[in-house]
Amino acid sequence: MTINIREPFYSAGKIYGWPGKTIGLGIDLLLLEGDGDLEVTVNKNPQIWVIQKSMAREFVRKYKSYFHVKGKELGVIAWEAFLKKEDIRNYQMGLFEI
Secondary structure, X not given: OEEEEOOOEOOHHHHHOOOOOOXXXXXXXXXXXXXXXXXXXXXXXXXXXXXXXXXXXXXXXXXXXXXXXXXXXXEEEEHHHOXXXXXXHHXXXXXXXX
């Protein structure tokens, strides 16, 4: 399942003390439960970004990057923690190293 994030969290780096102007992606904590990968797209860009759910949960816990909006609790994860799906596929085919 691929979820779409309408708008990145541009001020995440400043709020959570991440280096530089790191952009975050806010994801409903319920979607981070369980095992496997989480695939996201951002706005209308068709590029798919992937992160393991366990890594996403650990990131949120480590940085205490929780955000409440419209009655939902989101985990905010640095966009840099995600990999492009096509890069993972190319790595698996041995075309380059990550």
